[in-house]
Amino acid sequence: MGRIPRISSEDGLTKGAWSALEDEILVDYVKTHGEGKWSNLAKQTGLKRCGKSCRLRWMNYLRPGIKRGNISGDEEELIIRLHKLLGNSNICRWSLIAGRLPGRTDNEIKNYWNSYIAKKARDHQFPSTRSVEITGKKPDIRVDLQGGAALSCGVGPQLQQGKEDVIQLNPDHMKNAALTGPFSGAGLTKPKLEPSKSRAGPLSSTSGEIENTPTNFIMDFSSEEFFNVLDSDFAKLSDVNINELKNTIEGDSGGTLLNPPLSQEITGTINGGFGSSSSTAEGDQPNNNYNMVSSADLFQPLFLDSNDGWQLGDDIDILFSD
DNA sequence: AATTTCGGCAACCGCATAGGC
DNA sequence: AGCCTATGCGGTTGCCGAAAT
Numbered sequence: 396m397g398r399i400p401r402i403s404s405e406d407g408l409t410k411g412a413w414s415a416l417e418d419e420i421l422v423d424y425v426k427t428h429g430e431g432k433w434s435n436l437a438k439q440t441g442l443k444r445c446g447k448s449c450r451l452r453w454m455n456y457l458r459p460g461i462k463r464g465n466i467s468g469d470e471e472e473l474i475i476r477l478h479k480l481l482g483n484s485n486i487c488r489w490s491l492i493a494g495r496l497p498g499r500t501d502n503e504i505k506n507y508w509n510s511y512i513a514k515k516a517r518d519h520q521f522p523s524t525r526s527v528e529i530t531g532k533k534p535d536i537r538v539d540l541q542g543g544a545a546l547s548c549g550v551g552p553q554l555q556q557g558k559e560d561v562i563q564l565n566p567d568h569m570k571n572a573a574l575t576g577p578f579s580g581a582g583l584t585k586p587k588l589e590p591s592k593s594r595a596g597p598l599s600s601t602s603g604e605i606e607n608t609p610t611n612f613i614m615d616f617s618s619e620e621f622f623n624v625l626d627s628d629f630a631k632l633s634d635v636n637i638n639e640l641k642n643t644i645e646g647d648s649g650g651t652l653l654n655p656p657l658s659q660e661i662t663g664t665i666n667g668g669f670g671s672s673s674s675t676a677e678g679d680q681p682n683n684n685y686n687m688v689s690s691a692d693l694f695q696p697l698f699l700d701s702n703d704g705w706q707l708g709d710d711i712d713i714l715f716s717d
Numbered sequence: 718a719a720t721t722t723c724g725g726c727a728a729c730c731g732c733a734t735a736g737g738c
Numbered sequence: 739a740g741c742c743t744a745t746g747c748g749g750t751t752g753c754c755g756a757a758a759t
Contacts, residue, residue, distance in 0.1 A: 506726055
């Protein structure tokens with residue numbers, strides 16, 4: 396298994412599978428000099444490998460404590476849960492997931508996901524999961540709003556609480572909205588990262604099909620788990636003020652999310668429109684069951700236009716002015 | 718037995734970011 | 739402030755062996 400060893404590249408560096416001798420040289424160097432200075436490694440040892448290749452080999456295979464294969468059921472479950480929380484339609488934070496699995500590398504988890512779990516997801520049907528995807532550039536965070544789970548859903552007559560209606564939130568998409576829109580009182584600040592050119596592209600097709608892709612693989616998770624993530628890796632993903640966001644979700648921030656001002660910075664278009672909001676109706680009042688924030692509250696202010704023709708599974712294209 | 722197809726996975730590539738100058 | 743280099747990360751590629759035909 397693997398690649399043909401010893402492929403010489405144009406610049407004289409070796410590509411392909413690592414030989415035992417190369418591994419030995421690399422291990423000896425790291426033992427002596429420690430990790431880092433990967434480009435110096437090649438110079439000092441005569442190893443015909445680029446620094447990146449050396450680092451990758453060390454991090455993924457030669458580093459002490461690396462586990463190989465036999466991912467347990469517990470580990471798989473954790474991967475799925477973390478992927479659900481840290482992954483999204485365009486990218487997944489494999490390194491963060493790997494950080495929660497001692498001895499596992501991001502590369503291994505990524506391969507495992509693509510080989511096994513994604514296949515399971517493909518083979519599995521999730522007929523009750525319906526996604527509303529917001530097209531945009533680079534996603535950083537995905538928050539699934541599931542009826543009865545972390546947050547309630549109450550957008551329009553078609554989306555009802557208690558159903559698995561999933562909305563994918565994306566701070567990059569909302570970077571303007573966040574300043575004046577529904578999160579304005581929630582401490583969600585403008586993300587530092589600009590949209591990535593390399594990962595540009597819509598999150599969903601415009602075909603109107605509801606995709607159950609591996610990255611849409613939805614499992615139930617409790618509000619407790621949601622807040623566990625807020626307390627941990629989630630915080631690393633953006634400069635969201637976690638405490639304020641939590642307080643807002645929990646209702647401690649009062650009615651800042653209710654009837655927020657309509658953002659004037661967004662040029663929004665909706666294909667299909669949006670159902671009428673019932674954000675201030677009974678049941679949407681703040682309480683300790685995290686039911687205060689309906690998705691209508693979250694998203695209605697993003698849209699400059701709406702109508703009653705919106706249907707589940709419709710694509711919604713939102714154009715933000717940068 | 719020979720050929721084709723598929724699955725697994727190591728490694729590469731391109732981009733983003735951090736840090737030094 | 740701008741450039742350069744090193745490092746880190748995620749997506750993709752492509753080889754090999756196993757399974758299917």
